[in-house]
Amino acid sequence: MKYWLWMFSLYSSITVAAEHKVSGVMDVRVSYTHGITSYVDAGLGKFRFNPDGQLSLAQGGLSYRVDWDNPFSFHVVANAYLDGVRDNIGITEGYLIYKGLPWDNGFRLSGKFGIMYPEISMENIATAWSSPYTLTYSTMNSWLGEEVRHLGARLSLEHLGKFNGTALDVKLSADFFQYNDTTGAMLAWHGWTSSSRQTLWQEKLPLSALPSLDGGSLASQAKESDPFLELDDRMGYHVNTQWRLHDMGRFEFGYYDNDADTRVVKNGQYAWLTQFFHAGIQWRLPYDIEFIAQYMKGDTLMQSPQGINIVDNGYNSGFVLLSHRWLKHRVSIRFEDFSVIDNDLTVDDDNSETGNAMTFSYGYQLRKGWFLQAEYNRVDSTRPARAEQGNSKELIEEQWQLASRYYF
Template sequence: MCCLLYVSSCVYADSLDPDMNGRVDVEHDVSGVIDVRVGYADSIDSYLDGGLGKFGVDNGAHLAISQLGLSYQSQWGDAWSSRIVANGYVDGINNGLGITEAILRYRDIPSEQGIRFDVQFGLMYPQISLENVATAWASPFTLNYSTINSWLAEEVRHVGLSTTVESLGKYRQSEHDFSLTAEAFMFNDTTGAMLAWHGWTQTSRQTLVQETIPITAIPAMEEGGMLDAQAANSDPFTELDDRIGGHVLAKWTWRNKGSVQAGYYDNNANTHIVKQGQYVWLTQFGHIGAKWRLPFGVSLISQFMQGTTLMTNTEGFPVVDNDFYSGYVLLSKRWDKHRLSLRVEDFSVTDNDLTPEDNNNEDGQSLTLAYQYQLDRPWFIQFEYNAVDSTRPARAYLNESVELLEQQWQVSSRYFF
């Protein structure tokens, strides 16, 4: 059952205006989401529980608060704003509550030529996702995110500065908008570790800023193995090498029709560093995506990502060296109080190193089918089926099947407030 709760409250406070025009109003807005789910998974132990299951739940029936999201935003003047997002989970595996985003933003008024600057600083996601556009980074289309966005939610976040230059077509009597974004960031040195050691997953859980993520106990991490210095948990938001990474994104929007974007991400890591069991990973990838309106009111969203991730010892010997890719196509149709969404995906990890007893190879496909019904303006119920068919040799370390079809059925009640 899907229940979406959105509550918004606006309060106005006075602050001094430096231009001596009296006072300027400050607007405060609070919004959130409560997502309660019941479901059943035909799977193995979840990656959240140190296993190699693809879902955020273990095998069997489950009842959980899958997301308790809260977003507080303040706006003062025409340009300045801030946003803090917290998320909480009660899922029986990793219960928790914490911050997932904290951003200060300056977005000025467009010039006469339609040029506008948008600058953001803080704990943020790189500007990649086309799927997670609802309150507290939820997806309005499906309960479980795509494998791409599940990975972003798990370990591809950072503290950084994002600057976007926009050219707005309406100032040029054009339907076409263009933008270019450059992001500089830190606190992302272990990005790629979880993609290597448990592969692509399909979940709706965002790692909280204070959390660490359990790593599957593979033979290479036992005493005497090549990875025995690795801590039992990975810290996705740590800074070890004091180097700045970057992400660039170009976007074209055809108003009332759709948008296309392409970008490149490089965390610029020094892989010769390991501290307190945390290795530095060099992770680089390119990505493209499109969101388009098709005939008959059908929305198309598609993204593809391809890259590499490398972890070495302090002498520079490659211990984990992987290529990876993932792509999805999502079709969604909304009518009256109904929405039907279908998503298909293909993903892979290719292990290029020679480290014994640490096979990261993976190949798989997934299917997601979701039906949503709107009970009231802020309240939805949603039924969803997920299937992930994958081959992962590392499951043999846990005496699990190398080839595995995992399935999940969910009913959610989401309520936005």
């Protein structure tokens, strides 16, 4: 990635005029968590922080963008975490962008190539994929931040309504990608989480000490999952359509399929066939209340090289978020429901889970770019696998956070 950045910066300085922009976020938090060992620390806890209190750099995000005097630009994002659980720094996104001028009929072609998220999240719209609404992402978008990213290309065709005298824009996008063959492993083995951490491109994720992974039916699985790995040389795809009504909101619907060959395993890393539908709506209600709702439903399959189903899970997650901003204040509240349905016959590997979550967040703007934010999170879940580690299968976990967030 450093090589890409150097090459594009050199090109911009020698070949054509360019505009450089650097932005970022510094998020320092005091937090207290009531629960069990974090999933980030190989536990089955739903939050990113371990129990009790701590002071942390929850996110140090840096974004660099260069816009050339042509339809191309380049964008790279790095994130750092000093959270006492898994401190690290690295790249989370990096891609080349093409954005053409609209044609006379109102159509416009655009594209993107590189390391990127699928175009799904309606929450994570601020600098470095942070959220302006809450400190902790929804379970759906927490999973995207952990496992669902890839190296690929996106082609988008958009029709701008203003060319026809309407306020409706319509866009159709298609991604083709690789380097995501293990997507689904973490969702299976620790379930849904409420997090504010994005996996760095070079990171591997520790798996919890479950019977199936510790000498059981999945003993050949590596002790860490590599979420951005290419195993089968096959191309996955994601299609997404968006309708946007100016000054009111938007609606999206999409389908994701990594098209993994589930008989491939290399160095203890298995290919998981992961597919899901997703839908979302963002709308401006009366009294300047912003309404966001997203829902995801899919399945993920992991097999032995002989084609025997080892992990076969269905899953779904959805949330409703209401946010109101006035003067220097913002209040947001989010309600969620999630589940994992274990459909396989692997007796020592129960991945089933049901649960719901609630988040209440209040933010105050001290000055331009600087916000104080307080938040309460509650996750009520049932996961039988926790009993294997001496914890209750039915558990309520809570978290209180106070953050100083500075955007620059």
